Amino acid sequence: MAARVIDGKAVAAAVKERVKVDAAAFAEEFGRAPALATVLVGEDPASQVYIGGKRKASGEVGIRSVHHELDAATRQEDLEGLVGDLNADEEVDGILVQLPLPDHLDSDAVVATIDPAKDVDGLTPVNAGLLAHGTPGLVSCTPAGVMELLAHEGVEVEGAHAVVVGRSKLVGVPVARLLLMGNATVTMCHSRTRDLDAVCAQADILVAAVGVPRLLGKDAVKPGAVVIDVGINRTEDGLVGDVDFDAAAEVASAITPVPGGVGPMTIAMLLHNTLAAGRARMASR
Ligand code: GUN
Numbered sequence: 001m002a003a004r005v006i007d008g009k010a011v012a013a014a015v016k017e018r019v020k021v022d023a024a025a026f027a028e029e030f031g032r033a034p035a036l037a038t039v040l041v042g043e044d045p046a047s048q049v050y051i052g053g054k055r056k057a058s059g060e061v062g063i064r065s066v067h068h069e070l071d072a073a074t075r076q077e078d079l080e081g082l083v084g085d086l087n088a089d090e091e092v093d094g095i096l097v098q099l100p101l102p103d104h105l106d107s108d109a110v111v112a113t114i115d116p117a118k119d120v121d122g123l124t125p126v127n128a129g130l131l132a133h134g135t136p137g138l139v140s141c142t143p144a145g146v147m148e149l150l151a152h153e154g155v156e157v158e159g160a161h162a163v164v165v166g167r168s169k170l171v172g173v174p175v176a177r178l179l180l181m182g183n184a185t186v187t188m189c190h191s192r193t194r195d196l197d198a199v200c201a202q203a204d205i206l207v208a209a210v211g212v213p214r215l216l217g218k219d220a221v222k223p224g225a226v227v228i229d230v231g232i233n234r235t236e237d238g239l240v241g242d243v244d245f246d247a248a249a250e251v252a253s254a255i256t257p258v259p260g261g262v263g264p265m266t267i268a269m270l271l272h273n274t275l276a277a278g279r280a281r282m283a284s285r
Helices: 008-030 045-061 076-088 107-112 125-132 141-152 172-181 196-200 245-249 262-283
Strands: 035-041 064-070 094-097 161-165 185-189 205-208 226-229 233-235 238-240
Touching: 008 045, 008 141, 008 262, 035 045, 035 076, 035 262, 045 064, 045 262, 064 076, 076 094, 076 107, 094 107, 094 262, 125 172, 141 172, 141 226, 141 262, 161 172, 161 196, 172 185, 172 205, 185 196
Parallel strands: 035 064, 035 094, 161 185, 161 205, 205 226
Antiparallel strands: 233 238
């Protein structure tokens, strides 16, 4: 294997250490800990694991976790009512509604009710719009984590050709926007892209965020490329990414593993965003 393996756990630990110091200073200054509210609707096992990880990490850095678990049959207006209560709660700094929601609920409508100042997922139309304008407010955690990893690894984004595979609101679109703000030349690929491997093979920086196990192999990786794998897919072989790690690692210069790459960064950036949201709210009072 030629590629350097990017240690997301170590970079996330460094981010969390910074947040811990900031959270202690926040508590000292304002007489309360910063707080993150999480909302889980239904019993999706993967979502339960993700939310558990977010709550545990909050505790580790001195962020108070306020958790609401709602029945799978919860009605739209009741969920939006809860978000409204959290918006009004002066002691809640960040709000995260875990996605996906059960099918009968309109996720976009729920997300749109979150106060943009507390939108630590960066998913509201206001924060997505600010990012699209190049004047970011709160930025989605996984894309922010990808950029933090690239910076930490000393990867030169400016002038690089970055290829993003996947166009989701949560990852593909915002990460492409951040790479463009970093002056990369950005190509976006998706399920209708012709000859996906050939396009990916042009990338200096390849970001895979499609949710298809091991979609991208050796033919999709340019020799010396940096490969960032955002995929977390449950398979019979355990958790695997969107990239065939062993094959890609033979040609890439650096690559993130799954697990232990981008995943830990998502949580670290959520904690970072909660502190940033708390500071901004307290400063505007
Ligand atoms: N589901 C999977 N990832 C995420 C995330 O980053 N935020 C939310 N709200 N839901 C998710």
